[in-house]
Amino acid sequence: MTRVTETALPETLAEIRDEFLELAEPERLQLLLEYSQELPAVPPEYDGHPEMCERVAECQSPVYIVVDVDEDGIVAMHATAPAEAPTTRGFASILVQGISGLTADEVLAIPDDFPQTIGLMRAVSPLRIAGMTGMLMRAKRQVRAKRV
Incomplete structure (x- = not known):
């Protein structure tokens, strides 16, 4: 059965979602932890400059994001999240890895409920899912705001 939200999901995010859904619930948390360890470092121009990034108020941990859109409309998402907040850091990593390289139109077409579709609704608190949605x-x- 195909859900409407799946039709607009870019391949990168669909693969990540499927990777989670193929696992039993307890193993999904381990995969999230693995993603937390794979959060790419922010580029040097943003490193140490949180004022250039946007704080994600929905997250209890200090999470900052910034998105670049180049002249060809290709998106690069960057995020910082503390190592002591592996769930939040894992969510940031999923989005950074899943969004970077997409076109602006592909990013804007991502269903708003994507965080609810990766199979972690019972494994993590609703507040954490709200943070990823934020x-x-x-x-x-x-x-x-930045697309050309």
């Missing part, structure tokens, strides 16, 4: 919404807003 990251996605802020990334989409920045793309809208």
